[in-house]
Each structure stands twice: as structure tokens, then as C-alpha cells.
Amino acid sequence: MVFLQIAAKDLRSELRTKESLNASLSFAVVILLLFSFAFDPSSEAVAEFSGGLLWLVFAFAGALILNRSFARELPNDCLEVLIASPVSGAQLFLGKTVASFVLLLTIEVICLPIFGIFYDITWIPQALPLLGIFALGTWGMTILGTLFSALTVNLSLRELMLPMLLYPLMLPALMAAMRLTTILLAGNAIAGNDMVWLRLLIGFDIIFTALSLALVETILVR
Amino acid sequence: MTKNIRLVLGALVGILLLRNLYVILFNLPDEMEQGPVYRIFYYHLPAFFAAILCYITALVASSMYLIKKNLRYDAIAMSATEVGLAFAAVNLITGMIWGRISWGIWWAWDARLTWALICWLVYFGYLMLRQAIDDPTERAKNSAVLSIFAFVSVAITYKAIEWWRTQHPGPVLSIRTGKQLIDPIMENMLYMNFLALATLAVLMVIIRLNQEEMQRQIDGLRRRAHAI
Amino acid sequence: MPEPVLAVDHVYKYFGDYPALHDVSFSLNGGECLALIGRNGAGKTTMLKILAGLSGAAQGEVRLFGDSPRQASARRRIGLLGHGIGVYDELTAIENLTIFAQLYGVSASVARHWLERTQLAHVANAPVREFSRGMRQRLAVARAFLHDPALLILDEPFTALDDRAIALLQGLLAEAKAAGRTIIMSTHQLREAMELATHVALIERGKLVHFGPRSAEMLADPTYVYRTFGAA
Numbered sequence: 247m248v249f250l251q252i253a254a255k256d257l258r259s260e261l262r263t264k265e266s267l268n269a270s271l272s273f274a275v276v277i278l279l280l281f282s283f284a285f286d287p288s289s290e291a292v293a294e295f296s297g298g299l300l301w302l303v304f305a306f307a308g309a310l311i312l313n314r315s316f317a318r319e320l321p322n323d324c325l326e327v328l329i330a331s332p333v334s335g336a337q338l339f340l341g342k343t344v345a346s347f348v349l350l351l352t353i354e355v356i357c358l359p360i361f362g363i364f365y366d367i368t369w370i371p372q373a374l375p376l377l378g379i380f381a382l383g384t385w386g387m388t389i390l391g392t393l394f395s396a397l398t399v400n401l402s403l404r405e406l407m408l409p410m411l412l413y414p415l416m417l418p419a420l421m422a423a424m425r426l427t428t429i430l431l432a433g434n435a436i437a438g439n440d441m442v443w444l445r446l447l448i449g450f451d452i453i454f455t456a457l458s459l460a461l462v463e464t465i466l467v468r
Numbered sequence: 469m470t471k472n473i474r475l476v477l478g479a480l481v482g483i484l485l486l487r488n489l490y491v492i493l494f495n496l497p498d499e500m501e502q503g504p505v506y507r508i509f510y511y512h513l514p515a516f517f518a519a520i521l522c523y524i525t526a527l528v529a530s531s532m533y534l535i536k537k538n539l540r541y542d543a544i545a546m547s548a549t550e551v552g553l554a555f556a557a558v559n560l561i562t563g564m565i566w567g568r569i570s571w572g573i574w575w576a577w578d579a580r581l582t583w584a585l586i587c588w589l590v591y592f593g594y595l596m597l598r599q600a601i602d603d604p605t606e607r608a609k610n611s612a613v614l615s616i617f618a619f620v621s622v623a624i625t626y627k628a629i630e631w632w633r634t635q636h637p638g639p640v641l642s643i644r645t646g647k648q649l650i651d652p653i654m655e656n657m658l659y660m661n662f663l664a665l666a667t668l669a670v671l672m673v674i675i676r677l678n679q680e681e682m683q684r685q686i687d688g689l690r691r692r693a694h695a696i
Numbered sequence: 697m698p699e700p701v702l703a704v705d706h707v708y709k710y711f712g713d714y715p716a717l718h719d720v721s722f723s724l725n726g727g728e729c730l731a732l733i734g735r736n737g738a739g740k741t742t743m744l745k746i747l748a749g750l751s752g753a754a755q756g757e758v759r760l761f762g763d764s765p766r767q768a769s770a771r772r773r774i775g776l777l778g779h780g781i782g783v784y785d786e787l788t789a790i791e792n793l794t795i796f797a798q799l800y801g802v803s804a805s806v807a808r809h810w811l812e813r814t815q816l817a818h819v820a821n822a823p824v825r826e827f828s829r830g831m832r833q834r835l836a837v838a839r840a841f842l843h844d845p846a847l848l849i850l851d852e853p854f855t856a857l858d859d860r861a862i863a864l865l866q867g868l869l870a871e872a873k874a875a876g877r878t879i880i881m882s883t884h885q886l887r888e889a890m891e892l893a894t895h896v897a898l899i900e901r902g903k904l905v906h907f908g909p910r911s912a913e914m915l916a917d918p919t920y921v922y923r924t925f926g927a928a
Contacts, residue, residue: 251798255784262786262823323780327839330748330776331799332768393617397610401600411597411614414590415621418628425632442631450624457620461613464534467766468606468751537754604712605754684712691714 248333252341253348259318260349266314267349274307274357278364287365297428300361301383301420304354308384309409311349312391315342316399325399335463343392343458347384354380372430379430382447383423386454390416393458396465422447470678477671484664491657505569512562514662515555516584518669522552523591523619525673530615533608539684542608545615546598547676549591551669556588579633583626590618604684699762701726701847701878702747707756709742709902716742717753718902724895726846729869729879731893731910733886733921739902740882741779744851747880748776760847772800775845777853781836785825789816789835792824793842800843810838814864830858837865841872848872850881854888866892886918898925 260267281299285292319325328338358376362369369376394411398404413420422443429436436444492507525548533541563581568574575581594614601607700723709717717739724730734740745751746758749765760770776782783792793807811817814834824832833856840848848869854862869879869892883889890896896914898906898921906925913920 248799251795255787255795258791259784259786321780321785322782323778324782324784326748326750326778326780327776327782327796328799329750330771330774331796332772332801333799334768390617397597397614398600403600407597407600411593414586414593415617417586418621418624421628421632446624446628446631453620453624454617457617461534461616464609465613467749468745605710688712688714691712 247337249337249341249344252333252338253344256315256318256342256345257348260314260345266311267353270307270310270349271353271356273310274303274353275360277303277306278357278361282364292365292367293432294428296361296365296367296431297424297426299365300357300427300431301424303357303361304350304380304384305387305413305416305420307353307357308350308387308391309412311346311353312388312395312412313405313408315346315392315395317395317404320399329466335466336459338466339392339396339458339462342395343388346388346392350384350388351380354384367431368433369431372433375436376427376430379423379426379447382451383419383427386419386423386447386451387412387416389451389455389458390419393462393465396462419447419450422450470674474671474674477667477674481664481668481671484660484667488657488661488664492661505566508562508566510657510661511665512559512566513658514665515558515562516580517662518665519552519555519559519584519587521666522548522555522669522673523587523622526552526591526615527619530612533612534616539604539608542604542612543677543680543684544673545612546595547673547680549594549615550676551672553588553591553595554672555665555669556584556591559584560588577633579629582633583622583629586625586629587622590622594618604687698726700724700759701728701761702880703757703759704743704747705757705759707743707746707753707758709739709746709751710754715902717746720756720899720902720904722897722904722907724878724880726878727873727876728894729873729892730881730895730897731886731889732880732882732897732899733884733889734882734899738899740899741851742902743899744778744849744880744882748774748778748849772843773846775840775843775848777836777840777848777850779851781832781839783824783832783835783839786823788821788823789827790820792835793838796839797842802843806842810842814838815860829856830861833857833861834864837861837868841868846877848877848879848881850879850883852883852885853881854883854885862888890915890918896921898922900927 281303285295285299316325319328329335355377358369358380361367391408391412394408398407398411401407425443426436426440426447429440488510492510526545529541529545529548533539533545560581563578563584564574567576567581594611597614598607598611601610702724704720704722707717707720708715720739720743722730732740732743742751746753747760747765749771752766758765761773763770765771765774783789784795787795789811790807793810794804797804797807808817808820811820814837816831816834816838819827819831824835827835840850853865857865866888869881873879873892873894879892881889881892890910893910893914896906896908896910897904905927906921911920913924
């Protein structure tokens with residue numbers, strides 16, 4: 247599958263320089279540190295916003311990774327060469343989404359234990375469901391984020407415009423991910439009324455994946 | 469021809485708004501619990517619906533642009549979004565004033581108000597994107613795609629916020645009062661003012677559209693002049 | 697009569713209301729080589745981008761091998777050499793060529809072969825970041841040619857090439873022409889272009905003011921085209 251080749255190329259490039267991976271990870275840890283001053287880690291209330299906190303960190307770290315996604319093709323006019331190649335716009339886009347997804351998920355998996363230590367939250371019993379929610383939420387973020395990366399790639403204020411466009415539009419996914427993560431971190435299972443959030447997250451992912459795949463070619467061809 | 473349409477519309481809007489204002493201030497009775505301040509609701513809710521109308525217009529225009537590639541549709545989408553933002557701002561500000569006077573708080577994380585704010589930010593992002601792109605065709609294409617994404621997202625967010633708020637109940641800006649307006653005089657006024665504001669919206673879109681067409685022509689001429 | 701490899705039919709392209717290309721029509725058959733000349737800003741790059749599938753024509757039709765340029769089957773047979781070298785600085789030469797071999801559906805051994813042809817075999821495992829300018833150009837040429845494209849689209853290919861790279865490119869182009877491949881190249885280097893070209897086109901302010909076979913006069917004096925058919 248061609249999109250896997252594109253994903254592999256992006257991942258290989260990133261692992262060679264580790265630029266955005268390092269920046270993103272350091273940024274995430276710094277924010278976790280800053281949050282510990284804004285929100286008292288020892289208070290009872292932490293359980294209520296643990297998911298919210300974590301996903302804010304992921305959203306900020308994600309912007310750095312997503313920005314790089316299409317921007318990495320700009321030097322040497324590589325984007326032009328890729329669009330002119332037999333790869334369809336959708337395959338190119340999907341490959342880049344997968345690469346960003348893998349990178350961001352890796353950062354999240356590293357952040358979780360750090361978060362657990364800083365805020366004294368046990369997460370190990372819920373590790374698998376948590377990973378599932380991370381995956382679903384991250385997919386929502388990367389599918390929209392990669393599309394906006396393509397949309398803003400030629401703009402001078404790219405680093406500002408991408409998060410400004412992405413965050414409000416990904417709010418439903420963000421809300422669902424925050425809610426579900428908070429539930430899991432509190433030691434509960436997702437059931438009953440809370441299932442609506444899971445359905446929302448999955449629905450969001452499906453709708454925006456379809457919409458993005460349909461419209462990305464329009465964006466890439468001038 | 470368009471000038472005449474604008475004049476006629478303008479006159480119609482003027483008459484409607486003045487007439488409504490008179491009725492609102494002098495003829496309608498006070499609401500049971502809130503007293504006179506509730507009258508701001510006659511602008512708050514219709515402005516909300518006028519904004520929605522504009523956003524739907526923007527969605528349709530954006531889709532038409534992607535299909536037909538006619539820059540006219542792009543101009544309509546942009547104008548409708550700008551006017552929608554104006555009405556959404558009216559909705560937000562009247563909501564804030566109402567909340568301040570009725571409950572003493574400037575902002576309530578009420579579902580509808582929160583959603584209105586999100587919508588506003590989303591469509592403001594649309595305008596920001598347009599500002600950042602110079603080439604008219606690129607600008608039209610990319611903002612059309614964003615407009616479609618924006619609409620789908622705010623539609624989903626509407627439901628999501630309601631669920632979120634039911635789990636964190638907070639002060640609710642009496643949209644409930646809106647549902648209890650069984651009194652036909654009041655309901656009638658809501659429709660009347662919606663008509664007035666919707667007509668105003670159409671007028672503003674037409675004016676903005678004309679401005680945009682003129683700007684496009686000027687830009688085209690500039691490019692031609694530079695090339696010589 | 698076989699269908700032309702490349703057919704441009706009443707193509708318009710606008711930037712806003714400004715016509716960057718105005719009613720351009722021409723066609724090329726297999727084995728022909730078109731030198732596309734014109735001043736900066738005339739519309740050469742715009743035309744080439746449309747041919748390469750990077751851009752869409754606002755009006756009119758473009759057919760490559762009978763298909764739209766956006767069809768994967770058409771793009772598979774195009775080799776593009778634009779202004780940028782189109783390779784990744786952080787990856788090695790062999791990695792770069794292998795990626796493009798994969799994308800174009802040719803076997804990876806082709807990558808190694810082309811490193812040798814462009815005299816880059818000794819730096820196969822070095823990142824492109826470390827290459828000299830001439831080496832980067834040669835790698836770009838390798839990338840453009842490795843899938844044996846039937847149509848070569850070259851945008852000012854001789855600009856900023858060192859002498860080794862120019863010799864390499866000229867050799868490859870002559871070879872391609874002899875093998876029946878089609879070439880379209882925009883250029884300011886009129887002498888090199890006229891040697892290779894079978895046809896010449898002059899674009900001025902978006903309009904195709906001349907299209908025809910390369911004549912003896914053009915070969916003798918490359919500026920002949922500007923003087924004879926150009927406006928100013």
C-alpha cells in the first residue's frame with residue numbers, strides 16, 4: 247500500500263533528525279511541569295480534570311508534530327515532486343497522517359507515566375483501555391491536523407494558523423477524549439451514559455477521515 | 469438594478485426594525501419573572517438564527533464553488549461568513565448583557581453561549597485563512613474546504629456541548645424562557661424580528677458582495693498594469 | 697496517425713482575473729523535443745506545472761498519453777526536473793532514490809544503477825545534506841530519469857548546473873531522444889536548447905506567439921526566435 251511507503255519515509259526522516267520529536271516531548275514535559283503550579287497536584291480535585299490536563303498537553307505537543315507534517319516537504323521542492331508522482335493526493339495525505347499518528351502516540355505513551363508520577367495517578371490497571379482512547383483521540387487530531395498542515399503549508403504564519411484552525415474544529419473529539427480519559431484514570435470503566443462519548447469520538451474519526459480523503463486532492467493541486 | 473434592490477431592501481429593513489423596536493418597547497407586556505430586561509431576548513435569539521442562516525449559506529456557496537469553480541460563489545461564501553460573524557457577535561453580546569443584568573455574571577458557560585463562542589472562533593479562523601492567502605483561486609479553494617469542515621465540526625460540537633453541560637450543570641441563560649413564550653404576542657414578535665434581522669442579513673451580504681466584486685476587479689487590473 | 701504524446705488545447709490559467717496563460721494550444725509527438733522559451737514571468741513555468749499535474753487549467757484541455765495529467769497512469773510516465781532538486785536532505789542518496797523507485801513502481805535495483813550512472817555510487821550512503829551543489833543536481837537528474845519516463849518535463853534544467861552536470865544531462869537527454877522519449881524543456885540557455893530541440897515555442901505574456909520546428913536559422917543564432925516572433 248502506497249500510503250505505508252509514504253508513512254515509512256516520513257518516519258525515517260523524522261527519526262534521522264528527531265527534530266520535532268524532541269521538541270514535542272520536551273514541550274510536553276514542560277507543560278506538565280507548568281500545570282503542576284496552576285493546578286495543585288495533591289488536591290482531590292485532580293481526579294476531575296486529569297483527562298482534561300493530559301489532553302491539553304497532547305494537543306499542544308501535537309501542534310508541533312503536525313506542523314512538520316507537510317512543512318518537511320518544502321525544502322528542495324519535494325512537495326512538488328510528490329504531487330507530480332503517481333501517488334494520489336489521498337494516499338499521500340493518509341501516509342502523512344499515519345506517520346504523525348505514530349509519532350504523537352509515542353509521545354503520549356511516554357507522557358502518561360510521567361503524568362502518573364507528577365500527579366500521583368495510577369493508570370496501569372487501565373493501560374489497555376487508555377491506549378485505545380489515546381489512539382482514537384489522536385487519530386481525530388492527526389486526521390484534521392494533517393489536513394490543516396496541507397492547507398497552511400505555504401503560509402508564512404503557518405505555526406500560528408495551524409493550531410488556531412485545528413483546536414476549535416477538533417473540540418468534539420477533544421471533549422470526548424478528555425471525558426473518557428478522566429473516567430478511566432479515576433479507575434472506572436466506560437459504560438452507560440458515558441458510552442455516548444465513545445460513539446462521538448468514533449463518529450468524529452469516521453466522518454472527518456472520509457471528508458479529508460475526499461477533499462485533500464483539491465487542496466494539493468493548485 | 470442591484471442598486472434598486474439594495475434601496476428597497478434597506479427601506480424594508482428600516483421600517484421593520486423601527487416598527488419592531490416600537491412594539492418591543494411600548495406595546496409588549498413584561499415577562500413574569502424577569503421584568504423589562506428580557507426584551508433583549510427579541511434580538512438575542514433572532515440574531516442567533518440569522519447567524520445560522522448565514523453559516524448555512526456559506527456552506528452551500530463553498531460547496532458550489534468547489535463544484536463550479538466560479539469565483540462568484542467564493543465571494544458569496546465570504547460575505548455570508550462575515551455577516552454571520554456580525555450577527556453571532558450580536559448574539560454573544562446581548563447574551564452577556566442579559567446575563568449580567570439578570571444574574572450578575574458577564575459570562576455563563578451555558579451550552580448555547582459556549583457553542584456560539586466556538587462558532588465565532590471557527591468562522592473567524594476562516595477569515596484569518598483568507599487573509600493569509602494572496603492568490604484568489606487558491607484562497608477560494610482552500611477557504612471553501614475549510615468552510616465545509618467548519619460547518620460539519622460546529623454541527624457535531626452543538627450536540628457534544630449539550631452532553632458536556634448536562635454532566636456539568638451550571639447557570640443557564642434562560643433560553644428556557646424562550647420555550648415558555650407561549651403568549652402568541654411574544655412569539656409573533658420573535659418571528660417578526662427574525663424577519664427583520666434576516667432581511668438585514670441579506671442586505672448586508674449583498675453590499676459586501678458588491679464590495680468584493682469591485683475589489684477583485686481592481687486586483688485584476690493591478691496585476692494587468694504591473695505586467696505591462 | 698498515432699495520438700500525440702502531449703496535447704494542449706485552448707488552455708487558460710488565471711491568477712484571479714489575470715490570465716497567466718491565454719488560449720495556448722500545441723501538441724508534441726513521441727520522440728520530439730520542445731524548447732519552450734520566453735522571458736521571466738511569461739508563463740513557461742505555469743504551463744509546465746499544468747503538464748506535470750501540479751496545477752489545473754482553468755479552461756481548455758490537456759492530454760498526456762491520451763489521459764488527464766492527474767491520472768496516475770500519465771504521471772507514472774513523466775519525469776520532472778523543476779527548480780528544486782526534489783530529494784530529502786536528511787536521507788542518503790540511495791534511500792532517496794529507493795523511495796522514488798517505489799513510488800514509480802520500478803524495482804529498487806534501478807536506484808543503485810542510477811547512482812552509478814550519475815557518478816554518485818561512492819556517496820550512496822551519505823546524507824544528501826553533505827553533498828556539493830553539483831552532486832545534488834546529479835542526484836536530482838537521477839531521480840527524474842530512474843523510472844525511464846516516456847515524457848520528460850524540465851524547467852530551466854541547465855540553470856546553475858556545473859559543467860559535469862551539464863554534460864551528464866545533455867548526454868541523458870540525447871539518449872532519451874534517440875530512444876523515442878518526448879522532451880519538453882523551458883530554458884534560458886538557448887544554445888544547449890537549440891541543439892537538442894526538434895521544435896521551438898515562444899511564450900510572451902501568457903500567449904503562445906510561435907510554435908514550429910527548429911529551423912537552421914534558430915540553430916545558427918539562438919536569439920533568432922525572439923527577434924523574429926517576439927513583440928519587443
